[in-house]
Amino acid sequence: MAKVDLSKMSTEERELHYLKLASLRSKRNEKISTALLVTPYILLFTTFIVVPIIVAWGLSLTHFDLIQAPKLTEPFGMFNYVMLITQDENFLKYVIPNTIKFAIIVGPGGYILSFVMAWMLSQIQAGPRKIISLALYTPSMVGGVFISVVWRTVFSGDVDGYLNAILLNSGMIDEAIQFLQSPDYLLNIMIFVSLWSSMGIGFLAMLAGLLNVDKTLYEAALVDGIKNRFQEIIYITIPQMKPQMLFGAVMAIVGAFNAGYIGVALSGANPTPQYSGQLIINHIDDFGFIRYEMGYAAAISVILLFVIAGFSTVAYALFGEKE
């Protein structure tokens, strides 16, 4: 700003000048206060999200076994990725198909199940709704404990396992089936258990969203000629609860890709028997915390990050608010 001679100005000009200065100052103040306001978030986000991602990406370019210093791999640090795509037969043959199967069924399946359950609950009185929604939400809260106590007993491989006992008694099978150790069953059981415990946070959000839809809208629609419930859902309910739907979708996607502990908890082994229930998370665990090949595990994590990010983008495209 050029130097201004205040003495040469008229009163009006001077006032205008002071106003300009004041507004500039307040703008600066605003910027500072905004920066101060977001600092805690930025700090936390950087410390717990950005830094780990960068570290993981950095590690994924190296050999790292926790003892020796990380060593950059050849060529250009891409060794781990090349290995993953070309040499890791277990990854290509079992982990990818398993993860896709698991994620496709448990993700959308659990999501639709959550919505249907929430919608049904929204149709009944408040008293029973609270009790039933708590009952539905419980499995996702206590998942780990339940799996090792309830489901391992139900699917136990000896003749005293509940399912085996029932099947044996009714003459459906001749000898006890090793449900949790058999490649034919493990993944399907994992999917079943995951679906059972899929009524999580997303479910609660959708329930809340459903209950918040303005009742008068339905009445208005009825006047406008809506004939059945299906039209209600498509034309009113879902558009009204888009944010909750989006939240539920993202939670379902992340949940589906991160639910690796189930296979290990059920079968009691990592890798799971004949890699039958091996998901990408188990593979990361296997290499990171059992074989201590941190670089390789980090590379898989980075791939997983991109996969989840990709699917979340799809969810945003479907349910996100469009400006």
Next chain:
Amino acid sequence: MKTINKYLIITLLLIVGYVSVHSIGASSATTNTFAIDRKGQFVVTQSAYLPDQTYLDVDVNRAVYVDKAFETLRENEYLGYIIDSVLLDQVENQAYLTLEEYFEGYVISEGFADEAEMLLDPTYSQDDIEDAKDSIRLLLKDDKDKLVIPEENDRYLALDAAEDMFIDKNDFIYLVDTGNARIVIFNPIANEVIGIFDNDEFESPKGIYITDDYIYVADTSAGFIDSEGSTDGNGSIFKLDFDGNIVDRFYKPDSASFGQDVFAPKKVAVDSQGGLYIVAEGIFDGIIQLSQNGDFLGYFTKNQVQLTARQRLENLLFSDEQLEGVVDRNPTSFSNIYVDINGIKYTTSHGENISNLKKHNTDGSSSIDTNWGFDMALVDVYTDAQGIMYAAGDQGYIFVLTSDGSFIFAFGTESDEDVVGFYNRLSSIAVDSLGRIWTLDSESAVLQSYTPTDYSKRIFSALTLYKDGKYAEAVAEWEEVLKLNQLSVLAHNEIGRNLYSQGEYEEAMGHFILSGNRNLYSESFWEVRQDQMQKSLPLTMILVISALIVYQVVKRTNKQYAYLDRPKAQIKKFTDIRIVSDVLFMFSFIKHPLDSFYYLKRKEKGSYKGATIVFLMFFVTYMLYTTSKGFIYQYIEPSDLDLGSIILGFYSIFFLFVISNYLVTSINDGEGSIGEVYKGVAYSLMPIMLAMLITTYMSHKLTYGEVILLDLVMNAGTLGTGLFIFLAVQELHNYTIRETIKSFLMTFLFMLIVAVLIAFIQIMGDQLVQFVIALFEEAIRNVFII
């Protein structure tokens, strides 16, 4: 002259009887070898074994043959063909004829009508038979190269109801001569009986097993004899040394856990520790296992009770008292047990629709599945040094299987033909060190051997080569097998496996297609695909990255220069053509199903032409899906499909649904017209059409590991189409959900009624046509003739 003819014909009959009873070596035409083709059906293949030596019970005098000949003729009306193949060269490859047909032709051509009459009359005198004896001897001496007839005292085994045999390491055959209560040791090389154990203790020996040191004999009725000389009614197992002295004897186990009333062991096998495995008559609990001291250890393995659907229902509904009333559900009993040199146990059973041959793991479960989908009761099993299994079926079939339980071939007679065939009752099978199969017929007391042909020898050696890891040599050997039998599924499969083991996956794939082995094809294909993917990985990466860059560049520069506007406008011009937009309309259902049906109803979008094109596109897709999936997903070969009925069914179901739905809804306040229902249903086919296209294409690129993806796509497509059809009915007729469901149920009921009606009309139509024709014929006859 007449008597000569008579003798000639009687001679023929003698041969018939002789052949029919003993199925002599020269008549190899009666032996068919079967293999399994790629569709799992039995096909006749290259002869695997040739009948070699036949040892008859020549103790039975020849008059019996004459008797049997006539008896057979009376029982079975056609035997002409056997006479043909054995004796007469006049008619080559004669088909099966009835006796009358055969003799009519023969006798009339030779002018022996009277003899034929006499011949069919079974009253013949003893003198005739004596004469016949002489004449047959004469005839057979002349024709020795054709017929192997035993010399009088040669090969004299004089067996009676021989139930079992075993071949020791010297290739001596131990025959259990049950009827005469003795063991006959026969040396087939020297062609002499080298020993007979006829201990007084033997009552009814039925099974034998030989270890390096001892001979074990199972006897069903040689029970414990108390001081008063009366037996306890049980059987026992004898342990003999090689001189025939009884070393030890195992009676009924006195352990309390052996809760059986009777102990009647009929077959026995012994492991290397001397533990006994016993199949006993009337015991359904399984194979009795005794320690080397005779202590009862339990049941080694058992067959499962096979319940019919009705029995399952009874189990579910009946009270305990009612269940006591029904017949016991006993499992299939075992027929035999065998322990090979490695201590692996094999059992046979004669059940229906179960694995009758089992190769047992140590816990008693079976490591092979031999449920071939037909009822073939097995009586005995034997293995050779390579672990190849030879199993005998009681109807006269001999099955040969690899050590991992895959079927190599079977040979024997067709069981449903009434030619008195190979065996009256095949009772035992054994294999000597030369690979010859020995079989024993207990009823006619015939011991028959077979030598492997070049074909089967090559198969066995190739199997051994694979086991030893000499893959290249095994392939060479299998190729020789293919020269002998080009269609051998086994050979192609094994070549594929050998190539797979050598890492030559692409070649292996071709052989797996020929053998129909989808699992290993999938494995090989995985390797090939992996290889291709690795090779093309850098190129793909470069392409993907450059495509992304090009996309971004075009996107940014287009903002400034708008050079894409013209092509865009042209595309829009194309999609704005009515017919194109009507076809493309089907994709709008994905995002806005309800709106789309609304537009369809308001005739704002979509048209008959568009719907018909979508429908025809779906038809083409459906045909592609049915006929040209990738090998591992195309379970039925296109050549086996009945395309006519598939097409007919396709169209009739579609139009039947449309018409039925319209008819049902038009009387139930439905707003939609028949044209709207047609359009709605046709547009609803979009999801399943997409799914079928994707599945058909991807099935060429995927292996079994990824089968779930295709399942998901197909399920999603089917669900989508189902949902759309539901919505179509709901929206087009302006129904509530309840009304929609009701109209669906009524539609399906109506479709069923129409289908039944059509079937009824089709059946009755013929009758009607016949009736009308008859009516007119009658009328014409009455009008013009009278």
